[in-house]
Amino acid sequence: MRALIAxxxxxxxxxxxxxxxxxxxxxxxxxxxxxxLYAYEVxxxxxxxxxxxKIDPGQPEGSRISVYSPDESEWDEDFREMIESMDExxxxxxxxxxFAAQIPDDAKRSGETxxxxxxxxxxxxxxxxxxxxxxxxxxxxASAVLSKEDGQVLSMQMSLPKPxxxxxxxxxxxxxxxxxxxxxxxxxxxxxxxxxxVSGSAxxxxxxxxxxxxxxxxxxxxTRP
Numbered sequence: 560m561r562a563l564i565a566x567x568x569x570x571x572x573x574x575x576x577x578x579x580x581x582x583x584x585x586x587x588x589x590x591x592x593x594x595x596l597y598a599y600e601v602x603x604x605x606x607x608x609x610x611x612x613k614i615d616p617g618q619p620e621g622s623r624i625s626v627y628s629p630d631e632s633e634w635d636e637d638f639r640e641m642i643e644s645m646d647e648x649x650x651x652x653x654x655x656x657x658f659a660a661q662i663p664d665d666a667k668r669s670g671e672t673x674x675x676x677x678x679x680x681x682x683x684x685x686x687x688x689x690x691x692x693x694x695x696x697x698x699x700x701a702s703a704v705l706s707k708e709d710g711q712v713l714s715m716q717m718s719l720p721k722p723x724x725x726x727x728x729x730x731x732x733x734x735x736x737x738x739x740x741x742x743x744x745x746x747x748x749x750x751x752x753x754x755x756x757v758s759g760s761a762x763x764x765x766x767x768x769x770x771x772x773x774x775x776x777x778x779x780x781x782t783r784p
Contacts, residue, residue, distance in 0.1 A: 585710025586659035595780035596651035616651030617781030
């Protein structure tokens, strides 16, 4: 009888859906609404220009970004338009809980770190993703580390294992995304460092872009607008 119990128990455990994983449940329960927004200093590089400055989501539109470098005397029209566009889009959501929504129910535990559990999976597309984005996401491989303590996202990586052509006029040759998170004073994790590389072609034009963003200093909490 005992010989039958062990295989039966193993079958039952394997049949439990990944959504029952308590760590995944904790990760999905966390939202940026659980605490304040923060002002922060950032170092941003788009492959051409490195921008250093301060972002304050508590300020009115048009005053949310303070550029330390480059000096305004060095700005061209494209750079000025980029800053204005970025200012308009500032919402203070720098938190890593959004990545938890991209971890599917069938994510597999693939290892552990000192303070976290690593999962391997095919990432889910955002709810508002278009058809092409959804096609691309299905081709990605990803991994994420969740805190053993509270399920907060500690890091996430995504990559395209091989070139993919989502449409007749577009092809993605390479894509990698590497995100590292750090703790806010209230315990949530925020996107401290992000590195993204993508290359390919669209409408008979090739592209090769590297983007990095690092929050170099988390500043004071600010009032939500």
